[in-house]
Amino acid sequence: MSFVELFTIFFGVMLINNFILSKFLGLCPFFGVSKNTKDAVSMGVAVIFVMIMASVATCAINWYFLMGHQSNLLFQVFGGTDPSTFDMAFLKTIVYILVIAVLVQFVEMIIIKTSPALYRAMGIYLPLITTNCAILGVALLNDDFAKSSASMEPTFLSYLVKSLVQGVGGGLGFTMAMLLMSGVRERLEYTPVPVPLRGIPIAFFSASIMSISFLGFTGMM
């Protein structure tokens, strides 16, 4: 787990495998909330926040409950000879959705209580992204860091740090794409667009062109 490795993960998920423009995850808020820059940035900040939390939480749940290896808590409690009995990888999707949804609800409650101003700025976007596919995507993609490979055996710490970096990078990449798109769409408001293409259709065209430009990053890693 060197700095270069972490930087590669960060840069990779932010630009090369950008969640929106390369993986096509999280398109719903991308088109829904990108009409003006202010909303787009608020949404982006909320996504960064939730992605970081989801990365950390799902990483711990996965390592200690779902993976069939020595660190599995159930294996340690109930014992037995073969830790792979406790391999519950097929439960990942449903457990991750549960964890993320609960976490976001919980954080929303805390924010309402502690900082009403922050809630007004970010609050309405939080419930929107509880079950967003980009959030679930980052959680599922983080699982690759827990797999042992020939070069190294993962530890919980390396898994956690890499997931965290991927969460931050993914969120920043998402915010960047939202920001770019909102800029384009604000300009589109004042552009003579043919009537059948006005609104969402021209937004899809612009998004595809932006996506093509992001293809230029392909193969850098």
Add this chain to the structure above:
Amino acid sequence: MLTTVIISLSILGVLGVLFGLGLAYASKKFSVETDPRVDRICELLPNANCGACGFAGCNAFAEQLVHGSLDVNTCKVCASEAKSVISSVLGKELVNQEREIAVIHCMRETIPARFEYNGIQDCRSALLVNGGFTTCQYGCLGLGTCATVCPFEALYMGEDGLPHVVDEKCTGCGNCAKVCPRGMITIAPMSRDVHILCNSKHDGKYTIGCCNHGCIGCKRCEKACPAGAIAVKDFLACIDYTKCVVCGACVDVCPTGAIGDYSLFRGKQSAKWRSGLAAK
């Protein structure tokens, strides 16, 4: 096989129960007490979120009403029945305030254009290009920005290229007055029917050169007014609505017809007034 089923079920079950209990506890622990008066007032307010009161929305205004020393009349949109209910919720006496309405201070017919404008169809943008394309530097540009910002659809652009106010819908929120780059929309009390329908601070000669109905600053209305409500400044008459007695003396003496008396045609606004002018 059976162990897998049991383990997976128990993991999901335990997680579900734990999270459920955790959230239930958290919702008690972190519950925020809201003032029921705020919710009640929020229901009574128009919820147009027009921002005329100076707060971010009706919700923020309701909070200020309850916790601050604001008057209900700060909301210009609210109907008087709702205002009286809100006052009783707050336990305050309602001071009746007159309804206000937007007035368009321009009735140019065709002002020769100084140049052709093909940019963004928005008055604010048009004004940036060499101070606007009309010869009169104070009159309506006619691109309808005021009509687009009106949250109540109370303004529409007539065929004459001027905005028109629908009296029944206008709430006097002042969004149009704020957005007009020429500042030719003001908010006036409903009962004051006589208005200067010109905003030109050009001298009389220039005004006559570009518009048939402009105020030339001749001061006849100033002299004719029995209440001393009219003052001419910068070649433009201005009515003090607090002094105006709505007698219509100024309307009769105005040589260019720049003063309009809506009381005759209340509800139709300037369209009727102008057809009356044409007959004059």
